[in-house]
Amino acid sequence: MKKQEELLELSDKDLKERLDAEVVSLTQLRINHTITPLDNSGSIKEKRRNIARIHTELRARELKKQQ
Secondary structure: OOHHHHHHOOOHHHHHHHHHHHHHHHHHHHHHHHHOOOOOOHHHHHHHHHHHHHHHHHHHHHHHHHO
């Protein structure tokens, strides 16, 4: 499953909802990691990358609309 292709299929509203969910999830992971170390701390890195992918797609769509 390609993450970028998956994002291309979503609507703007769905992307924004997913972005909000990812940010909340990242915040929760960071809090949990502070209290007790996570077994897989790489999940924090993956969440950050997912958030960046979503921001990139939203920005690309915004620029496309302007043209």
